[in-house]
Amino acid sequence: xxxxxxxxxxxxxxxxxxxxxxxxxxxxxxxxxxxxxxxxxxxxxxxxxxxxxxxxxxxxxxxxxxxxxxxxxxxxxxxxxxxxxxxxxxxxxxxxxxxxxxxxxxxxxxxxxxxxxxxxxxxxxxxxxxxxxxxxxxxxxxxxxxxxxxxxxxxxxxxxxxxxxxxxxxxxxxxxxxxxxxxxxxxxxxxxxxxxxxxxxxxxxxxxxxxxxxxxxxxxxxxxxxxxxxxxxxxxxxxxxxxxxxxxxxxxxxxxxxxxxxxxxxxxxxxxxxxxxxxxxxxxxxxxxxxxxxxxxxxxxxxxxxxxxxxxxxxxxxxxxxxxxxxxxxxxxxxxxxxxxxxxxxxxxxxxxxxxxxxxxxxxxxxxxxxxxxxxxxxxxxxxxxxxxxxxxxxxxxxxxxxxxxxxxxxxxxxxxxxxxxxxxxxxxxxxxxxxxxxxxxxxxxxxxxxxxxxxxxxxxxxxxxxxxxxxxxxxxxxxxxxxxx
Amino acid sequence: xxxxxxxxxxxxxxxxxxxxxxxxxxxxxxxxxxxxxxxxxxxxxxxxxxxxxxxxxxxxxxxxxxxxxxxxxxxxxxxxxxxxxxxxxxxxxxxxxxxxxxxxxxxxxxxxxxxxxxxxxxxxxxxxxxxxxxxxxxxxxxxxxxxxxxxxxxxxxxxxxxxxxxxxxxxxxxxxxxxxxxxxxxxxxxxxxxxxxxxxxxxxxxxxxxxxxxxxxxxxxxxxxxxxxxxxxxxxxxxxxxxxxxxxxxxxxxxxxxxxxxxxxxxxxxxxxxxxxxxxxxxxxxxxxxxxxxxxxxxxxxxxxxxxxxxxxxxxxxxxxxxxxxxxxxxxxxxxxxxxxxxxxxxxxxxxxxxxxxxxxxxxxxxxxxxxxxxxxxxxxxxxxxxxxxxxxxxxxxxxxxxxxxxxxxxxxxxxxxxxxxxxxxxxxxxxxxxxxxxxxxxxxxxxxxxxxxxxxxxxxxxxxxxxxxxxxxxxxxxxxxxxxx
Numbered sequence: 013x014x015x016x017x018x019x020x021x022x023x024x025x026x027x028x029x030x031x032x033x034x035x036x037x038x039x040x041x042x043x044x045x046x047x048x049x050x051x052x053x054x055x056x057x058x059x060x061x062x063x064x065x066x067x068x069x070x071x072x073x074x075x076x077x078x079x080x081x082x083x084x085x086x087x088x089x090x091x092x093x094x095x096x097x098x099x100x101x102x103x104x105x106x107x108x109x110x111x112x113x114x115x116x117x118x119x120x121x122x123x124x125x126x127x128x129x130x131x132x133x134x135x136x137x138x139x140x141x142x143x144x145x146x147x148x149x150x151x152x153x154x155x156x157x158x159x160x161x162x163x164x165x166x167x168x169x170x171x172x173x174x175x176x177x178x179x180x181x182x183x184x185x186x187x188x189x190x191x192x193x194x195x196x197x198x199x200x201x202x203x204x205x206x207x208x209x210x211x212x213x214x215x216x217x218x219x220x221x222x223x224x225x226x227x228x229x230x231x232x233x234x235x236x237x238x239x240x241x242x243x244x245x246x247x248x249x250x251x252x253x254x255x256x257x258x259x260x261x262x263x264x265x266x267x268x269x270x271x272x273x274x275x276x277x278x279x280x281x282x283x284x285x286x287x288x289x290x291x292x293x294x295x296x297x298x299x300x301x302x303x304x305x306x307x308x309x310x311x312x313x314x315x316x317x318x319x320x321x322x323x324x325x326x327x328x329x330x331x332x333x334x335x336x337x338x339x340x341x342x343x344x345x346x347x348x349x350x351x352x353x354x355x356x357x358x359x360x361x362x363x364x365x366x367x368x369x370x371x372x373x374x375x376x377x378x379x380x381x382x383x384x385x386x387x388x389x390x391x392x393x394x395x396x397x398x399x400x401x402x403x404x405x406x407x408x409x410x411x412x413x414x415x416x417x418x419x420x421x422x423x424x425x426x427x428x429x430x431x432x433x434x435x436x437x438x439x440x441x442x443x444x445x446x447x448x449x450x451x452x453x454x455x456x457x458x459x460x461x462x463x464x465x466x467x468x469x470x471x472x473x474x475x476x477x478x479x480x481x482x483x484x485x486x487x488x489x490x491x492x493x494x495x496x497x498x
Numbered sequence: 499x500x501x502x503x504x505x506x507x508x509x510x511x512x513x514x515x516x517x518x519x520x521x522x523x524x525x526x527x528x529x530x531x532x533x534x535x536x537x538x539x540x541x542x543x544x545x546x547x548x549x550x551x552x553x554x555x556x557x558x559x560x561x562x563x564x565x566x567x568x569x570x571x572x573x574x575x576x577x578x579x580x581x582x583x584x585x586x587x588x589x590x591x592x593x594x595x596x597x598x599x600x601x602x603x604x605x606x607x608x609x610x611x612x613x614x615x616x617x618x619x620x621x622x623x624x625x626x627x628x629x630x631x632x633x634x635x636x637x638x639x640x641x642x643x644x645x646x647x648x649x650x651x652x653x654x655x656x657x658x659x660x661x662x663x664x665x666x667x668x669x670x671x672x673x674x675x676x677x678x679x680x681x682x683x684x685x686x687x688x689x690x691x692x693x694x695x696x697x698x699x700x701x702x703x704x705x706x707x708x709x710x711x712x713x714x715x716x717x718x719x720x721x722x723x724x725x726x727x728x729x730x731x732x733x734x735x736x737x738x739x740x741x742x743x744x745x746x747x748x749x750x751x752x753x754x755x756x757x758x759x760x761x762x763x764x765x766x767x768x769x770x771x772x773x774x775x776x777x778x779x780x781x782x783x784x785x786x787x788x789x790x791x792x793x794x795x796x797x798x799x800x801x802x803x804x805x806x807x808x809x810x811x812x813x814x815x816x817x818x819x820x821x822x823x824x825x826x827x828x829x830x831x832x833x834x835x836x837x838x839x840x841x842x843x844x845x846x847x848x849x850x851x852x853x854x855x856x857x858x859x860x861x862x863x864x865x866x867x868x869x870x871x872x873x874x875x876x877x878x879x880x881x882x883x884x885x886x887x888x889x890x891x892x893x894x895x896x897x898x899x900x901x902x903x904x905x906x907x908x909x910x911x912x913x914x915x916x917x918x919x920x921x922x923x924x925x926x927x928x929x930x931x932x933x934x935x936x937x938x939x940x941x942x943x944x945x946x947x948x949x950x951x952x953x954x955x956x957x958x959x960x961x962x963x964x965x966x967x968x969x970x971x972x973x974x975x976x977x978x979x980x981x982x983x984x
Contacts, residue, residue: 131862173698202956202957203954203956
């Protein structure tokens with residue numbers, strides 16, 4: 013959509029659109045005052061800011077459908093938004109002021125829980141932590157867990173196919189979803205709220221909408237999978253000499269623990285040093301530093317003692333085999349929490365240290381060691397002194413392979429000078445290892461062009477064909493995920 | 499596509515098409531002699547027979563692409579085929595003689611195994627059992643397992659999103675696939691052979707092709723997930739009074755065993771009586787019959803003793819709670835095998851007993867008890883004396899809810915008189931319980947119209963829009979999965 017081309021003739025109809033929305037939603041749920049709309053127009057990290065002709069707050073699926081039909085009638089593009097915690101600008105409108113933000117916040121009902129079926133049916137605007145809490149109340153686990161869980165919403169999780177810390181065992185958001193309700197670009201409601209483990213009666217529309225960031229329709233509700241709640245979760249830390257050792261350790265841990273292994277997170281020495289520098293109260297439990305530290309989590313349906321015994325056996329074998337240098341198993345819940353805190357404070361410590369270059373990449377797990385070695389060397393050449401903050405979900409092949417300015421160098425200046433070069437270098441390396449430059453955060457507006465550059469023309473055309481077929485007028489979150497067809 | 503409309507003008511060009519294919523594939527790999535083509539034109543159960551202008555046997559992906567381009571040029575519809583073991587006629591051409599069967603049999607290479615990444619890359623024509631064997635050689639498990647595994651191919655498994663006995667823990671074929679290589683309707687090759695656990699860089703084309711039965715393109719290769727091989731698999735049988743009790747037992751087993759529970763199969767008393775009647779050597783291990791028998795399987799990464807202890811604890815609690823009437827844990831591999839044999843001989847015993855009405859339905863697991871009760875009663879009314887052969891993957895909500903003629907009634911006559919009525923009745927019941935009329939077998943040509951009748955017009959239109967956009971000339975397995983747009 014060429015925004016400027018529309019401006020002259022379209023402006024007058026936009027106020028008519030806003031008025032028509034107020035008719036449907038009630039004036040209180042159509043925000044136009046800049047003071048009211050501001051929180052919806054900038055993402056939570058403050059990296060993206062847009063303009064909108066209105067922020068619309070429908071109360072239910074029918075109202076979402078009505079708004080999409082009006083948007084179609086008035087040719088207004090819509091940008092759906094959940095908790096506004098995205099990392100790629102997918103929920104921020106463009107700068108034209110011609111788009112409308114559709115906030116799903118008021119679609120916040122848990123429609124039902126079916127413990128025998130291990131499912132929960134939720135509206136798009138339900139906050140992730142609320143789903144976790146409701147599942148826990150039924151002695152069930154909702155396995156999606158990520159840093160923003162206190163404010164992100166399930167609609168956004170689905171639209172970006174969010175990852176997080178439970179993927180090793182339970183999969184991404186995609187694998188946790190059984191059915192969807194979606195408002196199509198034509199303003200119709202697709203009721204695909206199936207609660208079935210098996211259904212082979214046609215094309216997999218569900219998975220097409222998941223990860224599409226609102227570009228093919230607006231997800232309004234979902235049936236999500238629950239799991240039996242484990243009776244014990246035990247955490248351990250292991251110190252290792254290299255990412256290669258961490259890979260050997262992963263294979264050994266999977267052999268020992270099978271599906272009980274629910275977490276396997278890598279933290280480089282420098283990542284933990286940063287945590288120590290900015291959060292002095294956090295204790296690294298080993299006497300000596302290790303080049304790499306792995307956080308493991310076991311989720312056990314038998315007992316804490318069983319999980320602990322399993323850990324002890326694993327660590328013994330790993331130390332004997334020379335794979336692990338030192339290990340410690342959390343003695344209680346508080347210590348488990350403290351181990352996770354170390355991991356979770358890495359991004360916070362990075363922020364304290366100053367602006368940095370963030371990556372969210374994945375490669376085949378078997379390539380991680382080589383990827384880190386090669387890419388570290390290339391970055392050391394390209395940006396001498398740059399400090400690598402390497403951590404992440406090793407069990408999923410997913411690293412936050414971040415780059416901090418050299419000690420004493422102004423971060424702003426470093427980014428201005430190096431961000432483009434380092435991104436290009438990392439993306440080339442990811443591509444060479446057949447990896448992904450956006451593993452769990454989506455493309456949004458941040459990485460569309462870069463991502464398409466690494467896809468084959470065949471794949472880009474397939475995506476564009478689907479987009480054009482389902483949203484022929486390009487009114488659903490245009491410009492995100494897929495570039496418009498020429 | 500209206501076949502007859504093409505006939506007059508198109509016939510001559512068909513021989514040109516066949517000649518052009520012979521040029522590309524070599525004459526030996528283009529079958530036209532009825533003696534040679536016959537095995538490809540009838541499905542293995544002999545339910546569907548079609549005609550074809552040729553059976554094409556490309557040797558690799560490039561040859562598949564070349565064949566699809568030629569088919570496009572000559573406007574010949576293609577019908578991809580793997581092991582020809584499908585249950586819904588999806589791989590059988592229509593009766594026009596104008597379609598070409600593309601057999602993927604010669605694409606039978608395992609391209610690679612990556613044990614550290616827990617992945618295997620296979621061509622579409624590799625037989626399922628070969629993948630299992632290759633995984634086992636690497637101390638890995640390939641978790642897809644179903645009756646036809648000795649002859650079905652992974653391309654067919656993917657195209658029908660096959661289920662089987664491992665779904666409870668490992669998911670359907672869909673959940674076991676990380677990446678695909680596909681020949682598009684335009685004869686281009688999409689290389690989506692990613693071996694990543696996380697990749698959020700665009701629309702989920704992979705899952706669109708999975709389950710599409712060749713109507714959107716031809717799958718030529720795939721990256722499939724492996725799991726660490728369990729060190730022990732132990733099986734048990736439990737006798738129960740009702741499907742309701744079986745559901746309570748499922749919840750209890752999942753609480754006890756978590757992800758170690760890899761099998762939970764229901765077998766009604768009459769199902770096992772049929773096995774006893776036709777396979778006298780199979781022993782039912784309980785002294786008294788039980789209304790329902792459940793087969794459980796634990797896959798343990800610790801030891802056989804651990805699995806056995808877990809089973810014993812579970813059975814004790816279930817018997818004390820009055821949920822289970824009697825239980826037996828297999829004492830060795832041979833007995834485990836014998837328990838599975840009971841389960842696997844049910845369809846064989848049915849065949850011995852005579853033609854019957856087969857269903858492959860799923861409902862939310864919590865509804866299974868009510869579904870069986872209600873539907874049994876309705877069938878008893880509609881077809882007095884009809885014998886219900888109810889068995890299947892209870893843990894997935896998936897039943898083979900089959901109906902056998904009353905004792906002494908000619909099966910042929912029974913089917914002629916009742917099949918339509920009973921199907922309609924079962925489908926209505928499935929629909930009322932928000933279930934699926936094709937849980938794990940796909941739609942093929944068998945159930946397209948029925949399935950569409952139970953889908954909303956919105957969903958049918960979405961499917962048709964995608965089909966028309968990706969295959970505008972409707973040349974990819976036309977008539978399967980989705981009805982052509984008017």
